[in-house]
Amino acid sequence: xxxxxxxxxxxxxxxxxxxTRPALLDVSLSIEANQLVGVIGPxxxxxxxxxxxxxxxxxxxxxxxxxxxxxxxxxxxxxxYVPQRGAVDWDFPIIVREVVxxxxxxxxxxxxxxxxxxxxxxLEALAMVRMADFADxxxxxxxxxxxxxVFLARALAQEADILLLDEPFAGVDAATERAILEVLGRxxxxxxxxxxxxxxxxxxxxxxxxxxxxxxxxxxYAAPQMVLQEDLLSQVYEGRxxxxxxxxxxxGS
Amino acid sequence: xEFLLQAFWAPxxxxxxxxxxxxxxxxxVVAGVVGCLVVLRRMAFLGDALSHAMIAxxxxxxxxxxxxxxxxxxAPGMLLGSLLAAVLTVALIGLVARISxxxxxxxxxxxxxxxxxxxxxxxxxxRGYIHIDLMHFILGDILGxxxxxxxxxxVVAALVLGILILFFRHFQLATFDPVxxxxxxxxxxxLDYALTTCVSLVVVSAVSMVGVILVVGLLITPAATxxxxxxxxDKMMALAALFGVTSVVGxxxxxxxxxxxxxxxxxLFSTLQFLAVLTVAPRYGLLARWLRLxxxxxxxxxxxxxxxxxxxxxxxxxxxxxxxxxxxxxxxRALRQMEQEGLVSVxxxxxxxxxxxxxxxxQVLRAHRLWETYLQSIGTPREALHPTAHRMxxxxxxxxxxxxxxxxxxxxxxxxxxKIPPPEENEK
Numbered sequence: 001x002x003x004x005x006x007x008x009x010x011x012x013x014x015x016x017x018x019x020t021r022p023a024l025l026d027v028s029l030s031i032e033a034n035q036l037v038g039v040i041g042p043x044x045x046x047x048x049x050x051x052x053x054x055x056x057x058x059x060x061x062x063x064x065x066x067x068x069x070x071x072x073x074x075x076x077x078x079x080x081y082v083p084q085r086g087a088v089d090w091d092f093p094i095i096v097r098e099v100v101x102x103x104x105x106x107x108x109x110x111x112x113x114x115x116x117x118x119x120x121x122x123l124e125a126l127a128m129v130r131m132a133d134f135a136d137x138x139x140x141x142x143x144x145x146x147x148x149x150v151f152l153a154r155a156l157a158q159e160a161d162i163l164l165l166d167e168p169f170a171g172v173d174a175a176t177e178r179a180i181l182e183v184l185g186r187x188x189x190x191x192x193x194x195x196x197x198x199x200x201x202x203x204x205x206x207x208x209x210x211x212x213x214x215x216x217x218x219x220x221y222a223a224p225q226m227v228l229q230e231d232l233l234s235q236v237y238e239g240r241x242x243x244x245x246x247x248x249x250x251x252g253s
Numbered sequence: 254x255e256f257l258l259q260a261f262w263a264p265x266x267x268x269x270x271x272x273x274x275x276x277x278x279x280x281x282v283v284a285g286v287v288g289c290l291v292v293l294r295r296m297a298f299l300g301d302a303l304s305h306a307m308i309a310x311x312x313x314x315x316x317x318x319x320x321x322x323x324x325x326x327x328a329p330g331m332l333l334g335s336l337l338a339a340v341l342t343v344a345l346i347g348l349v350a351r352i353s354x355x356x357x358x359x360x361x362x363x364x365x366x367x368x369x370x371x372x373x374x375x376x377x378x379x380r381g382y383i384h385i386d387l388m389h390f391i392l393g394d395i396l397g398x399x400x401x402x403x404x405x406x407x408v409v410a411a412l413v414l415g416i417l418i419l420f421f422r423h424f425q426l427a428t429f430d431p432v433x434x435x436x437x438x439x440x441x442x443x444l445d446y447a448l449t450t451c452v453s454l455v456v457v458s459a460v461s462m463v464g465v466i467l468v469v470g471l472l473i474t475p476a477a478t479x480x481x482x483x484x485x486x487d488k489m490m491a492l493a494a495l496f497g498v499t500s501v502v503g504x505x506x507x508x509x510x511x512x513x514x515x516x517x518x519x520x521l522f523s524t525l526q527f528l529a530v531l532t533v534a535p536r537y538g539l540l541a542r543w544l545r546l547x548x549x550x551x552x553x554x555x556x557x558x559x560x561x562x563x564x565x566x567x568x569x570x571x572x573x574x575x576x577x578x579x580x581x582x583x584x585x586r587a588l589r590q591m592e593q594e595g596l597v598s599v600x601x602x603x604x605x606x607x608x609x610x611x612x613x614x615x616q617v618l619r620a621h622r623l624w625e626t627y628l629q630s631i632g633t634p635r636e637a638l639h640p641t642a643h644r645m646x647x648x649x650x651x652x653x654x655x656x657x658x659x660x661x662x663x664x665x666x667x668x669x670x671x672k673i674p675p676p677e678e679n680e681k
Contacts, residue, residue, distance in 0.1 A: 013631040020552060021650045026627070026660070062628065062641060091354045140354075217656060 006069070008033045008162055008193050009054065014063035016049055023049040027063075027218045031195065031210075033161070036188050038198040038208035038224075042237055045215040047197050051164050054195070055079055068161065077106045080155035082165040085147060090140040096150050097135040100125055103157030125157040126150075128190070129183045145176030149183055156187060163187065165196045169203075181207060204228065264509045269396050273462075273505055273515065276398045276406050280459045281471060281497030283410040286417055286490045287451050288476030288497075293428050293486075298358060299449075300469040302346070302365030303339045303456045307465065308372030308390060310338025315383045316375070325384075328401045332457060339453035340446075342368050393464030395515035396508070402461045409458040413451045417490075424448065425486055463516035470520045475500060478527045481534040500526060550587040553647050554578055558587060559596065559614035560621065560646075562606050570603040615674040616654075621646035622667035622674075623657045629668040630661060638668060 007030035014027040024046045031037055039047050052058040053065055056072045056079075067075035080103070103125065104118040126132045129149040139147060148168050155163045165184075169177050184194055184207075198204055204211055205224040213220040213227050215236045220227040264270040291300055314334020318327040342364055349360040376385050417424065427434040427444045435441045452472070459468045479492035503526070504519030511518065532539050561577035562569045571584075578584055588604065591597045596610035606614060624642035633641060655676070658664075667673055 015645070017645070017648045020648050022648055022653050025653055025656065061645065062633075063631075091356075 006033070007031055008068050009195070010064075010066040010069075011053075012064045012066075014053065014065060015061050016046075016053060016058060017061050022216050024053070024060075024214075025216045027214070029212065029218065029221055031193060033193050034188060034191055035209045036184060036194050036196070036207070037210045037212060038196050038204050039212045039214060040198055040201060040204055040227075041212075041214035041219075045236070047214055048166070050212075050214065051081075051166060051195075051197065054162075054164060055081055077158070078160050079162045079164060080158040080160035082148075082151045082155050082163060082168060084166045084170065085144065088139075088147075088151075090147070092139065094139060095135070096126070096131065096137050096139060096142070097122060099139060099150055100153045100157050103154040106158065121159070122153075122157050125153040128156055128186055129153045130179075143176070144172045145179050148172065148176075148180055152180075152183055152187070156190075156192070161191070161193060163192055163194045165194065167197050167199060169198065169200065177203075201228065201233070260510065261506070264506065269398075270505065270509065272398045272400075272403060273395045274502065276403045277395055277462055277501035277505065277519065278498050279403075279406045279410045280455070280462060281475065281501045282494040283413050284455050284459055284468075284471045285475040285479070285493030285495075285497035287413060287448075287455055288472040288474075289479065289486065289490045289493050290417075290424055290428055290448060291452060292473050292476045292480060294448075296452075297469065297473045298361050299343070299346075300452060300456060300472045302342060302361045303449075303453050304460055304465045304468045305365045305369040306338045306342035306372075307335040307457060307460060308338075308387075309368045309375065310335035310372070311390070312372050312375040312379070312383065312385060313338065315385060316379060319382060328405070332405060335457045335460075336450075336453055338368060338372075339456065340450065343446075343449045343453075389464075390460070391465050392514060393460060393462050393467065393516040395462040395505070395519065398462060402458075406458045409454045413454055416447065416451060420444070420447075421487070463519055467516050467520045470523060471497065471500070474520070474523045474527050478523075478530045481530050481537045496523070496526060548586075550583050550590050554583045554587045555591060555596070556613075556617045556647055558584070558591065558604075559606065559610060560617050562597065562604060563611065563614035563618060568600045568603045568605050574604070612677060616649070616677055617646055619674040619676065620649050620654045622671060623654055623661065623664070625667045625669070626661050626664050626673070627657050635668070 009029065009031040011027055011029040014024055015022060016024045027046075027050070039050065041047050049058060053060060054067070054072065056076055059073075065072040067078050070078075100122040101114060101118065104114060104121060108114055108118060123132060123135070126135055129152050131146060131149050131153060134142060134146060134150075139150060142150065152163075152165075152168075168180055168184075172180065184196070188194060196208070198207070205228055208224055210222060211220070211224050211227040212218065213232060213236060219236050220232055265274075288300075291297060311331045311334055314331040314337075315327070317334070318324045318330035324330065345364045345368075346357070346360045349355055349364065350357040353360075355363075373387070376383065376387060423434075423439055423444055427439060427441050431441050434444075455472065456468050459471055463471055475496035476489070476493040478496045479489045482492055483489050500523035501519055504522035505515065507513070507522055508515045508518035530538070533541075535541055557578040558574055561574045564577070565573055574588075575584060588597065591610070592599065595607055596613060597604045598607050599605075621642050624645045625638045628638050628641055628645075629635070658676070664673060
């Protein structure tokens with residue numbers, strides 16, 4: 001484990017372009033270990049590009065990205081990704097235990113079978129998301145929140161220090177959102193760094209240690225109350241957040 | 254002349270050819286129209302399923318009529334049997350796809366081969382009682398159309414076309430957005446069954462001409478051909494009908510000239526027609542696509558030319574410009590286009606910037622020099638400054654350049670000591 005102070009994700013002067021449009025422009029960030037970080041910004045603001053860069057899928061035009069001090073291209077597998085729920089075929093013939101075991105595949109050479117230590121790690125990850133009782137269920141038989149937790153368990157079984165989650169709270173009810181959030185908190189407590197793409201500004205302050213406010217440029221990266229300022233948000237969302245202004249006022253009082 | 258007359262006119266005087274032409278065209282028109290909906294709903298495989306399922310229905314109809322009424326090869330009985338088999342197959346497919354986790358494409362595959370197999374087994378078991386030529390059934394015989402077939406086709410064509418024209422809007426909406434259709438109270442399920450029945454009717458009337466295997470082609474190929482040419486459903490249906498007719502006419506002549514199988518010739522012609530349209534279609538064709546890509550001058554090349562001339566100052570010869578442009582392939586075309594757009598003008602042996610060209614060029618140069626300054630400020634090695642900035646200078650959308658300018662504190666000169674052009678005041 002890296003020490004508390006050293007950044008696990010370091011992004012320096014990152015610029016990524018699609019043709020003549022910048023997807024990300026001059027973004028510099030350093031995310032310390034053991035944090036729950038939310039990424040917010042309007043549609044097309046470069047959130048998913050940032051995730052792709054952190055996974056090493058997109059190469060920057062300018063700038064550098066380091067994962068635990070290593071260039072991102074050489075750090076494949078150190079960053080675990082939790083996909084959006086819509087991206088999964090829930091009828092696939094596979095049970096929860098096997099999905100989580102996939103998190104171990106990068107450590108198992110082709111010529112040997114998963115060992116006890118792999119099975120244990122998978123079960124441990126399942127226990128961490130409180131899904132151990134469901135290990136033998138087919139994934140389609142789970143509720144939305146349970147499905148999300150299984151994929152979180154898979155990411156945990158990868159033993160990556162960094163987890164990237166793409167809108168884990170999309171389309172789940174309030175109770176499920178709580179359950180997922182609780183698991184994120186436990187992962188954080190276990191020393192993970194979590195970067196979560198998030199859409200709901202009203203809950204962002206409560207959920208995250210720090211927020212990244214993006215719209216091509218990095219508008220803010222700080223504690224939520226520093227980021228959720230009306231002037232900042234109206235710059236990024238171009239004044240389309242009148243509703244939100246009222247909400248902030250209420251919260252402030 | 255004599256020969257041409259002979260080639261085109263002689264077949265028309267033959268009764269079998271006339272019948273084939275009339276029957277084929279009727280079927281092709283209605284198949285093309287209904288095929289549009291089949292293509293747009295991605296049910297091409299279903300057409301195949303229906304035609305194969307028919308054999309069980311034909312055998313069943315034959316058997317029932319013979320055993321119960323003693324009628325040999327009773328056409329209406331077989332027709333009814335095919336329709337029943339088709340609808341039954343569709344219902345089974347729907348059932349399997351709905352109640353199990355089997356996806357629809359697999360359900361279609363299972364059910365139609367099953368029903369087809371049933372038909373084959375029944376036909377072979379009762380070969381003493383019923384006389385169905387399996388080969389005829391599979392390949393069809395457009396040149397040997399019976400009068401009853403013609404009548405069946407005529408009735409089917411009139412009925413199906415009538416339904417589709419009367420309820421055009423209903424089918425359009427139910428195909429495009431079934432949820433909204435249901436929400437405004439359209440009987441979506443009924444429409445689905447109506448469409449399936451229409452397809453079954455068309456398939457049943459077409460099988461005697463082109464056979465089980467090729468009938469799906471008659472349904473979807475003309476429709477797909479039309480799809481490449483237009484962006485509206487009503488036009489697509491009209492064109493599909495037209496392409497169906499040309500397929501039949503072209504195919505029949507092909508078959509007479511080459512003395513080949515009728516159904517095969519029709520579908521071959523239809524496929525060739527599709528490939529021809531795919532090549533030359535104005536918007537969605539391969540040729541158009543290729544031309545569009547060729548004509549497209551990359552903005553990068555335009556901007557490279559602008560700055561090349563600006564840096565060189567005044568009249569600039571082609572070889573000089575070429576040195577600065579990263580993709581010299583597009584150079585000549587880019588220059589021609591820029592001349593049309595009034596960015597450059599021909600001067601002597603070279604090119605010179607017009608007023609608007611110079612303005613544009615200054616903005617590119619400004620972006621380039623600001624990028625260089627920025628890159629230096631983040632510690633980019635000196636030798637990488639120019640090439641990187643040369644790539645990044647084209648990225649000027651969304652206030653990128655202004656952002657750099659502000660961030661760097663409005664620098665006057667770039668790392669090489671050259672002046673950074675000011676922002677264009679009258680921009681926006």
